[in-house]
Amino acid sequence: MPLVRVIDRDGSERELDAPNGATLMEPLRDMDDGVAAICGGMCSCATCHVYVDAEWVAKLPAPMSDERDMLGDLTSRRENSRLSCQVLLNDALSGVRVTIAPEE
Numbered sequence: 001m002p003l004v005r006v007i008d009r010d011g012s013e014r015e016l017d018a019p020n021g022a023t024l025m026e027p028l029r030d031m032d033d034g035v036a037a038i039c040g041g042m043c044s045c046a047t048c049h050v051y052v053d054a055e056w057v058a059k060l061p062a063p064m065s066d067e068r069d070m071l072g073d074l075t076s077r078r079e080n081s082r083l084s085c086q087v088l089l090n091d092a093l094s095g096v097r098v099t100i101a102p103e104e
């Protein structure tokens with residue numbers, strides 16, 4: 001079961017368990033003060049925006065064009081930005097550490 005480490009908007013770090021095959025968005029949506037994920041993972045709202053710790057960026061599958069397009073519209077975008085609904089979790093990603101991006 002993959003472990004997700006998340007820094008929330010208050011700067012607190014938490015550890016969350018998620019089932020294999022879940023998206024990174026799911027545990028972040030289910031936590032208190034997590035991501036809104038308004039579109040439910042359809043890659044159309046960007047309210048699941050996170051910053052991935054540098055050591056994990058290259059371990060994640062590269063974003064598809066629709067994710068890149070959505071990220072391109074965000075003023076808070078950084079090099080390590082991802083839409084968490086587009087990242088599928090598996091054991092190889094256990095320990096991934098992300099920071100929830102500011103709301104836009």
Ligand code: FES
Nearest residue numbers: 041043046048085
């Ligand atoms: S939940 Fe809407 S883009 Fe990720």
